[in-house]
Amino acid sequence: MKKEYGALVVGAGIGGIRAALDLAETGHKVALIDARPSLGGILTQLDHQFPTDHCGMCKMLPLTQRDQSSQYCLRKGLFHKNIDIYLNTELTGLEGDPGKFHAGLRRRSTFVDPSRCVSCGKCAEVCPVRVPNEFNAGLGERAAVHLPVPHNIPNHYVVDLDNCQRCWRCHEACPTGAIDFKFEGRKDFHVAVVSPDQEIIANLPGWLTAENFPVHPETAGEAVLDSIAAGLDCKLLLLDLDLSEAEAERTLRRALELRPGLAVVLLTAPGKEETAAALLKQGARETLAKPLDQRTAVPWLDKLYMRLVSDRTLDLEVGAVILAAGFECFHPNDRPQGCADLLLYGQHPGVFTSLEFERLCSSTGPSGARLERPGDGKPLRRIAWLQCVGSRDVKQNADFCSSICCMISVKEAVLAKRLTHGEAEATIFYMDMRTFGRDYQRYRDEAENQAGVRFVPARPHTILPGPDNDLLIQYYDYSGALREEAFDALVLAVGARPPKSMERLALAAGVEVNDWGFCATKALSPNRTSRLGVFAAGAFGEPADIRGSLIQAGAAAMGASRMIRVYRGPREEVPEEEPEYTDVSREEPRVLLTLCTSCPTLAHNVDLAALRARMETLPGVVKVAEVPTACTREGWDLLRREAEEAKPNRILIGACLPYVHVPRLRELGEVLKLNPALMDVVDIHTATFAGGNGDRAARTCETASLLAMASAKLLGADPSPLPQATVVSPQALVVGGGLAGMTAAMGIADQGFKVVLVEEAENLGGLTMNLRYTLEGDDPVRFMEDLVEQVEKNPNIHVLKDSRVVLSRGRAGRFVTVIATGEGTAHTLHHGATILATGGHEARVYEYGNRVHKCVLTQMELEQRLAEGSVDASGLSGLAMIQCWRSREEERNYCSRICCQSALKNILMLKRRNPELPIFVFYRDIMSPGFSEHFYTEARRSGAVFIRYTPQNRPKVEFEEGKPVITALDPVLGAEIQVRPDLLVLSSGVEPNDAAETAELFGVGLTADGFFQEAESKWRPVDFLKHGVFACGLALGPSTMRDSLLSAKAAAQRAVRILNEKHLSCGNVVAEVRHSLCSRCGRCISVCPYGARSLDLDRDMIVVDDLLCQGCGSCTAVCPNSATVLRGFRDEQVMAVIDAALAREPGGEARP
């Protein structure tokens, strides 16, 4: 039967996970697939992300209904009841239309049965193969049977069949028989061979028979077709192309008619490749080059057999598809024109890619976070970073900026400083430091001024081996002097490339790719691909960092969610019944303790009888039951029967892999009417493996302790029901009617919820209404007109113009807000979610003669005048632009993001109208991330002259006869230059609109620059700490139209997640305040990382928003009076757990 899902998400990297979670939280069933054997994409390899320089992936976990997913480290695993994960799985085809796609998947076998693998590692120990370890980016080696990442949960070994030598030692070494190479099946796997080649007919049957395959050799196609027709159950046909072309084709066609799905391998002699290519299109599976050599052909065929019998195909019916296959890092060895030889990559042990360096900095990396050179072990103390390796290079088809490498290098430099306690010298060689995000410039400044990272604007290009195995880097500085410096290590900041499988994936999904091989998207519909119902998330459409990927993923999720609703209707909206649990608070605790005994190592390493005996003496334990294989359905049923019999009110399960079992407790709870909070799973598996952890008795004792501790914790668990759930008002409020606000409103309204859109001005549109054309050549005027019309006509959107919010109370799911209109009427609104999109404006410029001289304009003014014709390009004799006016230095130390792109689009417009017009651009770093780099190249090519300046040496502007005279130092010429243009255009940048009042009304924060402060700049980019309030557009940070559209759509989906719920209830572990003990010192308020606590002045008490509280326990730790307690972690409970841990064994010694 075909499985049905709301959406299929291809690629389980960070973008795919975000999109899947957004959809799952909205109530859609999601299939999440990835071609790799592990989740997390490239982020599994990166331990540190700026600006915190830590990981923080767990911040992405659901905050509402959080007990529906496991609340564990997200790098280790993802468990959500609405998400099914298929690893090692690729999309092979996508048929049908939005709302009802049929997706074909192929799931590659890992040859290790995950239900049996106990991750003991014996297989890898005996494996003779050594290949570069992908997890460590090629530093270090792994066996053919390996753990793809060391930290996954559950973590099972996989066989890399391509590198397997077929020695079968792992199969023999496996204590649980988990590795299956299908030895038994060979004797039933009939292979037919058709070949006129006597040598093949003579040799091949013998070779294959030796491997136990029954072989049926024939010299003519007709003969084999006859025997197939007569009932030969042949699974593989080897078809020699030395047959005549017509015979080969007929045999293939007939054979596939007789046995659809038959695997046909074409034996291709040199010169027959074209015939082979034609037949591959007709359904042949693979080609095998002739002449055949026993040493290569037999393993190849044997592996093909294993694949054929082990791989599975899946068919899914899905409403929408999200492609999030991410990107791959450029590799210096990749192409013939790769730069490995110039940069000594692979020739000198001190040259790394940025990914390799990231692994060197990781505790799970090859050197355990000691910065040492692999090979000679020399400590790395002088490290250089080289930017733009494989980016911004037209010769490598990379006329784009990878957007991520600048910040990665700054982070790595800071990290290197920290790992070496400031000892390392870090130098970054760059062309433009692209710190285009809101807070990136400050991070860079900190790196430069506080950490002491050196930034050198140069592109060294030859690296030479020096004495003492040093690396000599030669470069010419701007003054034209040759410099040479010695380094221990060189890190190549490698750019992003489309994934290697892109071509196949694009073909399978039926989407187009752009000139650079990334998924084609349009600037004004950036979450959509060329195929309706298929969306692009993460870095699939354009290179992006984590923040950008997550916003893009949120927007893709919104697109998919809308598509599912529009095309599938209410089919999925069967309300799920809320489980009801018996109130056991007045009962004596009765613990059922079950032990999973399937694991063979358990019986070997632990004295089960003694363990059982000791468990029976524990207080409250009514029964100790042994359940074989708790991880299987049978085991689980047995467990349920035991529970029904013993009628416990607490259940403790000792098994492996609690992460996997915990989600199933909910299921059990529904059957037994017992709150899953009163059940627990303890890992009794790791302790039995813990290497040199003593003898059998000690292990038994340790396992017993673990169980006793969990039992003590369960005894003390508070069985009283959770606080009442909040009823959600299914309506949203959007503040701000600009591009972002309107897009967000449309995103929510299209999914069937009411939206109230409040705009302060008389008209909708905001800042974007001032745009006349875009860099990509779209028509923003028309786009905005359409959008305004759609918003005003949408029956679900109620627009309040000339209105403002005057009061807002409440919390996620249930806000009450008062809105005053210009006419003096007030509306009271109940809404479940709020989106703030208060926008921004062009910064006001009063220097450089603006507003004094007519010849000084801002970029936006120039754009408007060019559009209306009052500036005539052909009548000008020269024009100058000054970028970064007052941006990127204190007061406004952020990149305004849009000015470089405005400048580029104005330059291209001017040059189109008057190619001879001299244009001079004074800039600090041109910020043209992603594919806008292409327009930078174009602008240079069109003849505009770009002159770099530094904040210490900015261009001077004077006016003579009303015309600007600009004097500046050109660093390349090393001389002062003076230009006398007709027009001076200032890139004044953007400022947020004054949002202080709005922020206070909704209880959200602002950054020092007045933008909205999101909950977490990387992992929760459109959320506020205050749950249920979201931000998007320019108010969140400087953004282009594309960025605003994406963040608006992402915010809309975040809001829909809440609106879609009928009730919002808190998790099991939340903090509570014992008001009689509380001294209102307020320390818990500042320490709470989720902003869940506040001082209620009216009632004079500290209140906890139980929806916001994530049960981290920081408040409990900081409270001087023990007034704050954490449900599930009360003092007495924790003490009891400690007692249990230290308890003497009956009649035994105290544990050391």
Added chain:
Amino acid sequence: MKNATLPPLTFLREPGAAPDPAGLAEVQDIVRACMQCGTCTASCPNAHAMDLTPRRMWRMLLFGLFEEVFQSRTFWLCSACYTCTLRCPRGLPLTAAMAALKRLAAAGDDAANRKKALFYQEFMRNVEKNGRVQETGLMFHYFLAMRDPLLPLEYTPLGLKLLRKGKLHFGGGGQRGALAPLFGKVREMEARP
């Protein structure tokens, strides 16, 4: 040159002292997309001997400082190894730009530049005549063309060194005139409108 203050740039439509405005515009077109990364300078084997680094020279061309460019010896020192062209991330044909500058300078009125071009002219003439370089002949004609009686003395030590190593070639050889058709074809092509 270093840190010298250049005359203020003005927007002259015609490059002032440029020998061939159309030719110069072509060279400018070649280097317009340059982003001053300096890869050309870093990869140039002769950069150490140049008075302007290639990067700076391209920059001057873009600014229209033609006089300074033609006063420099940078482009004369280009040995056409094509490393810069190969490595330029913008894919600019920089060696062609160097060659164009040589051509323009040789055709201009500047006496010093015409003199610098003499070596190239004599070299090509020699190759055309002999089908390969015939060093003694080249030396003879070059000194003659330079009209500087002291110049041969200056080169004597180098000449002796080459002689000792057997690097000087005294006439003969079977290739004489072998390249004449090639040169003829080029002349014919150049004469086309």
